[in-house]
Amino acid sequence: MSVQQTLNEIRDRIIEEVPKEITISNVEFEGPEVVIYTEDPRKFAKDGDIVRELAKKLRKRVTVRPNVKVLSDPEKARNKIKEIVPDDAGISNIYFDSEFGEATVEAEKPGLVIGKYGSTLREITENIGWTLKVIRKPPIETPIVQSVRQYIRAQSEERKEILKRVGRKIHREPTSEEEWVRTTHLGGSREVGRSSILLTTPESRVLVDCGIKPGSNQTPYLHIPEAYPISDIDAVVITHAHLDHSGLIPLLYKYGYEGPIYCTAPTRDLMALLQLDYIDIAARESDRIPYNSKMVREATKHAILLEYGEVTDIAPDIRLTLHNAGHILGSSMAHFHIGEGLYNVTVTGDFNSGKSRLFDSASNNFPRVEALIMESTYGGAQDNQPSRRRGEDKLVDIVNKTTRRGGKVIIPAFAVGRSQETMLVIEEHMRNGKMDKVPVYLDGMIWEATAIHTTYPEYLNEKIKNRIFHKEKNPFLSDIFHRVDSNNMREEVIKGEPCVILSTSGMLNGGPIIQYFKQLAPDPENNLTFVGYQAEGTLGRRIQKGWDEVPLSGGNERTESVKVRLEIDSIEGFSGHSDRQQLIEFIRSMKSKPEKVLTVHGDEEKCIDLASTLYKKFHMDTLAPKNLETTRYI
Amino acid sequence: MSVQQTLNEIRDRIIEEVPKEITISNVEFEGPEVVIYTEDPRKFAKDGDIVRELAKKLRKRVTVRPNVKVLSDPEKARNKIKEIVPDDAGISNIYFDSEFGEATVEAEKPGLVIGKYGSTLREITENIGWTLKVIRKPPIETPIVQSVRQYIRAQSEERKEILKRVGRKIHREPTSEEEWVRTTHLGGSREVGRSSILLTTPESRVLVDCGIKPGSNQTPYLHIPEAYPISDIDAVVITHAHLDHSGLIPLLYKYGYEGPIYCTAPTRDLMALLQLDYIDIAARESDRIPYNSKMVREATKHAILLEYGEVTDIAPDIRLTLHNAGHILGSSMAHFHIGEGLYNVTVTGDFNSGKSRLFDSASNNFPRVEALIMESTYGGAQDNQPSRRRGEDKLVDIVNKTTRRGGKVIIPAFAVGRSQETMLVIEEHMRNGKMDKVPVYLDGMIWEATAIHTTYPEYLNEKIKNRIFHKEKNPFLSDIFHRVDSNNMREEVIKGEPCVILSTSGMLNGGPIIQYFKQLAPDPENNLTFVGYQAEGTLGRRIQKGWDEVPLSGGNERTESVKVRLEIDSIEGFSGHSDRQQLIEFIRSMKSKPEKVLTVHGDEEKCIDLASTLYKKFHMDTLAPKNLETTRYI
DSSP states (O other): OOHHHHHHHHHHHHHHHSOTTSOEEEEEEETTEEEEEESOHHHHHHOTHHHHHHHHHHTSEEEEEEOGGGOOOHHHHHHHHHHHSOGGGOEEEEEEETTTTEEEEEESOHHHHHOGGGHHHHHHHHHHSOEEEEEEOOSSOOHHHHHHHHHHHHTHHHHHHHHHHHHHHHTSOOOOOOOOOEEEEEEOSSSSSOOEEEEEOSSOEEEEOOOOOTTSOOOOOTTSGGGOSGGGOOEEEOSOOSHHHHTTHHHHHHTTOOSOEEEOHHHHHHHHHHHHHHHHHHHHTTOOOOOOHHHHHHHHHTEEEOOTTOOEEEETTEEEEEEEOSSSTTOEEEEEEETTTTEEEEEOOSOOOSOOSSSOOOOOOOSOOSEEEEEOTTOSTTOOOOOHHHHHHHHHHHHHHHHHTTOOEEEEOOTTTHHHHHHHHHHHHHHTTSSOOOOEEEOTTHHHHHHHHHHOGGGSOHHHHHHHHSGGGOGGGOTTEEEOOSHHHHHHHHHSSSOEEEESOTTSSSSTHHHHHHHHTTOTTSEEEEOSOOOTTSHHHHHHHTOSEEEEEOTTSOEEEEEOOSEEEEOOTTOSSOOHHHHHHHHHTOSSOOSEEEEESSOHHHHHHHHHHHHHHHOOEEEOOOTTOEEEOO | OOHHHHHHHHHHHHHHHSOTTSOEEEEEEETTEEEEEESOHHHHHHOTHHHHHHHHHHTSEEEEEEOGGGOOOHHHHHHHHHHHSOGGGOEEEEEEETTTTEEEEEESOHHHHHOGGGHHHHHHHHHHSOEEEEEEOOSSOOHHHHHHHHHHHHTHHHHHHHHHHHHHHHTSOOOOOOOOOEEEEEEOSSSSSOOEEEEEOSSOEEEEOOOOOTTSOOOOOTTSGGGOSGGGOOEEEOSOOSHHHHTTHHHHHHTTOOSOEEEOHHHHHHHHHHHHHHHHHHHHTTOOOOOOHHHHHHHHHTEEEOOTTOOEEEETTEEEEEEEOSSSTTOEEEEEEETTTTEEEEEOOSOOOSOOSSSOOOOOOOSOOSEEEEEOTTOSTTOOOOOHHHHHHHHHHHHHHHHHTTOOEEEEOOTTTHHHHHHHHHHHHHHTTSSOOOOEEEOTTHHHHHHHHHHOGGGSOHHHHHHHHSGGGOGGGOTTEEEOOSHHHHHHHHHSSSOEEEESOTTSSSSTHHHHHHHHTTOTTOEEEEOSOOOTTSHHHHHHHTOSEEEEEOTTSOEEEEEOOSEEEEOOTTOSSOOHHHHHHHHHTOSSOOSEEEEESSOHHHHHHHHHHHHHHHOOEEEOOOTTOEEEOO
């Protein structure tokens, strides 16, 4: 059955199902959704159940859009919206996108725009024709989110074309009679970095992640025949925004990919932030720059946003559902349902099944998983981490003793994740008096990344979400935090009073942290505390290993040698990753246990050790694949 | 360095090395060889060492060809050859190929044409300009060998073009900076049938075998991206001519492959024989025919013949050496040397490290092998075979008791290998009187295949080779053997006196054996004796399992049911495969033991059992890969 035939069938089915008085002017595939264009959006809006019922019957995501004919004039519509929505919703902006017949309302309190069970939304649509999307006004300004959203709006027409093309590709007629499922490991196997997995069936190819390898120029093996031609890949899925998972996504567009990227909303925005920063740093350090900002925009433009739990067709024989991974904002596990009940593969990405201040712990409640590809960062036999409590106590001690002796504490941290977690710990202990109150300087992309957290509170756990909603309790707005945004200020911090410095990059492979380190390293009164994983090959790992002198290249300058005399500490309880015990417990507590587990994203011996441990404990088929290997599941 | 630059460098080197008085008119890559065109072939011929020295220094195969200007007129040359060569050489034919400046002399005693250390050859070339190739006149007429050789001669011009193209591809400039070695299993993993392995490096792709699966329509997974585009594959290597290794080679040419096939001379001829027979049978049984005889000719045309032990460049980073596998005539193990000492992979193909009447036992004397991909047909824990002696005794008993009670013995056998082995056993025991002398009928391609054995005696062991050279002792010419070459004769045999019938196909999946079986199966006085492996899914396997009634489709007729009342026997000592003990011993006795062994070509549990046994015994990394899986070695 051709795409058009499928579409016609769906259209007939819709006409049959909706009340006679509703006119269906067109039905289209737009990305994974079935979009119904109607001259009667008001009537659709009246009965919220129609769309839900249709979606259930068609087993598709269904969206209703007004036919352009019935849209009120934007100015009139704007006034009407303001008239209907109560003032204390705090509407800050309204954008009209006539391409999608959609008005986006940005408000401080989105709930008041939506109304009980969506009643206010429906009332507005009944009045103005436009369908509504409601977004939260970030409590902290975020230029990146603003510019991403603005860019997406500006590209509305092209977005629509992209979505149509993607939609038709997803719903193409299956052609193969074979049945098999494979993954090929393009990167991130027996190593940390350049995560990239190609999931293939006779019908489709899906790429999960495409990252850089910190401390190395190695990239995922995109040039092997399995990935060729990249332009034909059906879908790219990004588990989370860290560069070792998303850093080379823009490169795919350089190589001819024009397809969709599936990810959560925070992942899209954080990814753009980190990729642009990556280009900046590379340019400053005269590194080879694999792509430019145009490619970052291409990636952004092709993003199709998913929420946790939303089941979505991404290829003729593959359905994707993202689940909370508890690792960083918007981080996901990607669950692939292949065929009609044929097979299920879950790629965990990085996940934390333990507690954190920011997120709910990772979900492992999948209806069915035959194969699990899981991370193994802390999969080694010795990788059980101390409790959070002990980690926090240690940080309190380090800050107190260092600042009391007149030193400074440098904490290298990923902009996204570890930074916010550490900020929350520091804020709490300075507030409750355990930690001396000294200035905490935030450098690199940390401030911006923090702002993005406050833009997407629905991805945070209840406790922190509630605090963010009350300005006076928002921990990120505490007066202990200071943003470093110039070289002058950086120099002042370095020369100034005892303080805590949180800066990127998290593994000292670039970023402003280098400048702090270079100047503060020779003084034994200072302290450098690692709160996150240091990959093999990075400067961070070398320092952690105890090198007492390290070479540093500083942009145009020559390589110089820096003596490492400051105190070195590592705190292990703050990780965004499950520790060994939690990895094992993650499997043990799964309701539906996988038949097969592949361990990836860990040093070689950790991947192998975890695979062997899981085999012994659960008698399941386990494997630590190598890069460039292909595993067949069915 | 471009191909032309490489060639120029080699040319300069040659000019430097050869004596000044020898004119080098051109140097070309033709297939894996460096070909020197000269106006002084006589001078080259005078000193046999020049070419040997050059080959050593260049690390290439070197051939000298006369410039067309210096070739004598063929008629004059013919007379000169006859004048120089002693009469009792028994020259039967001389062909002149001006494209290659080569005269092919077919003689009963090639040694007399060659002379001591090639002295006669050199004398001829000095006189006529043409270089000489000497081939043996087969003691038994072989239409297929004749027609293959005739076809190759007729395609001389195109062959030269092909060789040049292949030569330039082999010597292209390497472009990749990566280093890795992988195999992808396209077929024949955890199964017997459709053997096909893709060996890949960043630079090159080589396909080893491409077979059918007897009793099934399954083909190797040629459509996966790893094999795409097939036209870009660098080389195809065929380990031996059995259809489960070579049956779909012609299909590659249908799919756009235009490259070389590396194999031994007997493999080329046997393969053509079996492929043409395969098409015939498929046509008669109205099966889907995957290719036609034109594609078989394409395959033949692209064959580049190698002898055992000849080291040959087949890609910029891969050298191939074939070694005797002892399985059937011309059967080889393919040893791949990758990079300059980077890695060595050997694919055993089917092999017999035990004794047989026809062949030397398989070689395992490789200078270096890091990875071995080995067959596992008899790799199961119970797969130790009884001795040859016991097998032969059993066959004597079966023939005697069956024919004495008035019955007929049907022996299904592969045309190539098992048939000749069985013929030799029967001939000996009828000659020494242990077995009653009854007529032995040969049907299917057995006669032709036997003739091909006598064409290539250098591929047989010393004992049988010597017997073949003496007409009166040639066992294949014994008067007990009768060739069945018409349907009438077949009917007469079926209705006639007690006898032994050897017929193809070996697993009863087609061929004339079906007709014998259909008519002789209901009579309990007859006997059906298996001497070879019966693959899952074939009629042979069903009968072996004890089905007492089997469905048979007979060409245009409908399927009919045949009652199996005749006596069923299996003799296990005749196999062309190593048994379990021999497989293990093969590894144990290797001088340079592999780090990694992959077990393929066996039922699933046998591959797994052998892998696990070798791991336990030798502590090497072992694996029973699945089809569609990719293993990385380095």
